[in-house]
Amino acid sequence: xxxxxxxxxxxxxxxxxxxxxxxxxxxxxxxPRRAGTTxxxxxxxxxxxxxxLRGKRLGFSLAEIREFLDLYDADRSQNSQLxxxxxxxxxxxxxxxxQRRDLEQTLGELRGVEREALAALAGRAATEPGVADAPHxxx
Amino acid sequence: xxxxxxxxxxxxxxxxxxxxxxxxxxxxxxxPRRAGTTxxxxxxxxxxxxxxLRGKRLGFSLAEIREFLDLYDADRSQNSQLxxxxxxxxxxxxxxxxQRRDLEQTLGELRGVEREALAALAGRAATEPGVADAPHxxx
DNA sequence: GCATGAACTGACCTATACGTCACCCTGTGC
DNA sequence: GCACAGGGTGACGTATAGGTCAGTTCATGC
Numbered sequence: 001x002x003x004x005x006x007x008x009x010x011x012x013x014x015x016x017x018x019x020x021x022x023x024x025x026x027x028x029x030x031x032p033r034r035a036g037t038t039x040x041x042x043x044x045x046x047x048x049x050x051x052x053l054r055g056k057r058l059g060f061s062l063a064e065i066r067e068f069l070d071l072y073d074a075d076r077s078q079n080s081q082l083x084x085x086x087x088x089x090x091x092x093x094x095x096x097x098x099q100r101r102d103l104e105q106t107l108g109e110l111r112g113v114e115r116e117a118l119a120a121l122a123g124r125a126a127t128e129p130g131v132a133d134a135p136h137x138x139x
Numbered sequence: 140x141x142x143x144x145x146x147x148x149x150x151x152x153x154x155x156x157x158x159x160x161x162x163x164x165x166x167x168x169x170x171p172r173r174a175g176t177t178x179x180x181x182x183x184x185x186x187x188x189x190x191x192l193r194g195k196r197l198g199f200s201l202a203e204i205r206e207f208l209d210l211y212d213a214d215r216s217q218n219s220q221l222x223x224x225x226x227x228x229x230x231x232x233x234x235x236x237x238q239r240r241d242l243e244q245t246l247g248e249l250r251g252v253e254r255e256a257l258a259a260l261a262g263r264a265a266t267e268p269g270v271a272d273a274p275h276x277x278x
Numbered sequence: 279g280c281a282t283g284a285a286c287t288g289a290c291c292t293a294t295a296c297g298t299c300a301c302c303c304t305g306t307g308c
Numbered sequence: 309g310c311a312c313a314g315g316g317t318g319a320c321g322t323a324t325a326g327g328t329c330a331g332t333t334c335a336t337g338c
Contacts, residue, residue: 061325062324100242114225
């Protein structure tokens with residue numbers, strides 16, 4: 001893996017458009033260096049973009065993702081800053097744990113739907129062998 | 140708990156605006172009955188709204204949530220429908236499992252940030268007792 | 279020295295998920 | 309008889325997350 005990238009390279013690798021990445025820059029989520037006017041991304045920029053995309057998969061807005069990223073490079077030199085960081089981090093953790101509960105519950109329900117559908121299909125296969133579909137097929 | 144509700148009652152209970160609930164109706168996520176022109180929600184409508192809100196907490200769009208709700212009251216009378224239901228359900232499950240992996244990874248990282256912040260605070264409390272904040276406080 | 283391709287910057291367009299507003303209808307109390 | 313609360317319907321406004329398009333710059337090849 002190289003250690004410098006263009007927008008287009010990163011866009012293709014990450015499965016997004018260059019436009020999206022430029023948009024993230026405008027929103028302060030990445031800050032690639034420049035060679036003249038051309039954006040030059042390093043591995044740290046790439047890592048941040050990976051975090052952005054993960055945040056999106058979790059359903060967060062770009063603003064929320066930005067706050068999340070801020071936790072990583074927050075100022076750790078003052079106790080007051082550390083205390084704020086700790087509080088914000090814990091709140092984020094609590095939100096994610098709520099999300100996990102929602103996720104588990106939804107997964108449980110969908111597994112129920114899956115089992116039910118499987119059972120219904122199996123039941124029909126047993127009582128109506130050879131019939132591929134629908135009751136009216138017997139008419 | 141009553142078994143019929145007005146928009147306003149449900150809105151207050153669920154912590155959303157009546158406007159939002161009416162919007163969900165327009166989008167086909169709920170279909171309350173009517174008494175004249177007035178919406179009348181029953182417990183099933185309420186349950187659907189709870190599912191909508193959970194879907195939102197998971198970051199899904201209303202269109203996605205609608206597809207999710209469709210899994211619950213899909214037509215189970217034909218084998219072809221059951222097969223489609225099974226396929227869609229399994230795809231949803233796979234997506235949610237990806238989301239869970241993202242969630243676990245993010246939670247792990249945030250717990251790392253939390254530990255780090257705690258350690259830094261503890262370290263300073265030991266080496267600089269009585270100092271509440273910042274190096275320049277000594278000037 | 280000029281076309282070409284890759285990058286850039288606006289400016290405008292789009293869909294989603296509501297909020298806000300104005301205005302209407304209707305049953306109830308006084 | 310009428311004000312008023314509670315509910316309803318458009319129509320328009322707003323923020324987010326980009327897509328699309330036009331026009332510009334810049335290094336290179338021929």
